[in-house]
Amino acid sequence: MSSSDNELSSGSPTAEDLLDRLRASGARVTAARRAVIQALVDGGPHPTAEDLAAKVVISHPDVHRSSVYRTLDALAEIGVVSHVHLGHGSAVYHLSDDDDLHLLCRLCGAVDHIPSTAMAAAARSIEQETGFAIRPGHYALSGLCERCK
Amino acid sequence: MSSSDNELSSGSPTAEDLLDRLRASGARVTAARRAVIQALVDGGPHPTAEDLAAKVVISHPDVHRSSVYRTLDALAEIGVVSHVHLGHGSAVYHLSDDDDLHLLCRLCGAVDHIPSTAMAAAARSIEQETGFAIRPGHYALSGLCERCK
DNA sequence: AATCTAATTGCGACCTGATCGCAACAACGA
DNA sequence: TCGTTGTTGCGATCAGGTCGCAATTAGATT
Numbered sequence: 001m002s003s004s005d006n007e008l009s010s011g012s013p014t015a016e017d018l019l020d021r022l023r024a025s026g027a028r029v030t031a032a033r034r035a036v037i038q039a040l041v042d043g044g045p046h047p048t049a050e051d052l053a054a055k056v057v058i059s060h061p062d063v064h065r066s067s068v069y070r071t072l073d074a075l076a077e078i079g080v081v082s083h084v085h086l087g088h089g090s091a092v093y094h095l096s097d098d099d100d101l102h103l104l105c106r107l108c109g110a111v112d113h114i115p116s117t118a119m120a121a122a123a124r125s126i127e128q129e130t131g132f133a134i135r136p137g138h139y140a141l142s143g144l145c146e147r148c149k
Numbered sequence: 150m151s152s153s154d155n156e157l158s159s160g161s162p163t164a165e166d167l168l169d170r171l172r173a174s175g176a177r178v179t180a181a182r183r184a185v186i187q188a189l190v191d192g193g194p195h196p197t198a199e200d201l202a203a204k205v206v207i208s209h210p211d212v213h214r215s216s217v218y219r220t221l222d223a224l225a226e227i228g229v230v231s232h233v234h235l236g237h238g239s240a241v242y243h244l245s246d247d248d249d250l251h252l253l254c255r256l257c258g259a260v261d262h263i264p265s266t267a268m269a270a271a272a273r274s275i276e277q278e279t280g281f282a283i284r285p286g287h288y289a290l291s292g293l294c295e296r297c298k
Numbered sequence: 299a300a301t302c303t304a305a306t307t308g309c310g311a312c313c314t315g316a317t318c319g320c321a322a323c324a325a326c327g328a
Numbered sequence: 329t330c331g332t333t334g335t336t337g338c339g340a341t342c343a344g345g346t347c348g349c350a351a352t353t354a355g356a357t358t
């Protein structure tokens with residue numbers, strides 16, 4: 001495989017993969033968007049929009065905060081990132097092909113991941129009883145992590 | 150039963166019940182707190198703090214916004230109300246003896262309730278696998294309601 | 299009833315996270 | 329190379345919520 005291969009199977013997509021998907025959707029690829037995507041791909045596991053903005057500014061001092069937000073919106077619209085509301089404050093962003101739930105410890109703030117299949121049965125039965133189709137990715141489940149219990 | 154009976158069993162607690170619990174915790178019962186509690190007991194199903202403040206101000210024009218927040222905090226601390234983060238914006242408050250989950254439709258914003266037992270099995274198995282104890286009351290589960298599906 | 303003291307209030311300033319309107323700019327198809 | 333139109337940077341603005349502080353007051357003590 002050469003480095004120009006498409007990202008067809010699993011594994012973390014590269015920055016170029018994401019840019020391609022952006023381009024494919026009709027959106028334009030700009031320096032600001034490159035920088036945001038790079039920060040998203042390079043970065044730690046649960047960046048807030050402000051985290052990303054801070055990281056972007058280091059290498060691209062004239063990329064504005066609001067462009068970071070707008071880029072994240074654009075990426076969300078084509079489904080390549082999503083954000084999760086962890087709590088009172090900010091939302092955190094992540095590549096949305098990791099199809100999993102977020103667990104937020106309400107005491108220490110730790111974030112854990114579990115596969116979304118862990119709730120599939122409950123989601124199904126809730127849907128049958130109430131008609132409500134749970135999409136668990138968008139919000140964190142809160143609780144207590146192992147250490148804080 | 151006379152009107153001075155304690156609220157021991159189920160049913161919605163009255164404003165006086167809640168004030169009693171506040172008093173019992175060592176906190177003071179003030180006009181501001183009476184007004185907030187009254188608004189909470191009288192009001193619609195999912196008030197935000199601002200909703201409550203707006204309602205309080207009608208009958209008590211000099212109760213300040215921040216006192217509403219602080220009263221809600223005080224009530225939360227003794228466990229009689231909780232708040233649920235529905236989305237990007239505000240949290241909504243409710244008497245916490247209705248021990249149920251909130252389902253938020255991400256399209257139309259409708260809020261539905263289900264008993265928390267509906268997730269008990271999933272919560273248990275997640276706890277066994279990951280050690281993480283889900284407390285589902287604090288955040289809404291998001292998804293699609295029957296009409297928006 | 300008068301007094302005391304710590305909890306609570308009202309106020310406004312402030313903070314964070316996020317959005318918006320707008321003129322200037324630039325990506326990319328023709 | 330050019331033109332269209334999607335994006336950007338900027339600052340103003342918003343919303344939800346918190347904070348410090350002096351003044352007030354609930355409720356225990358006398």
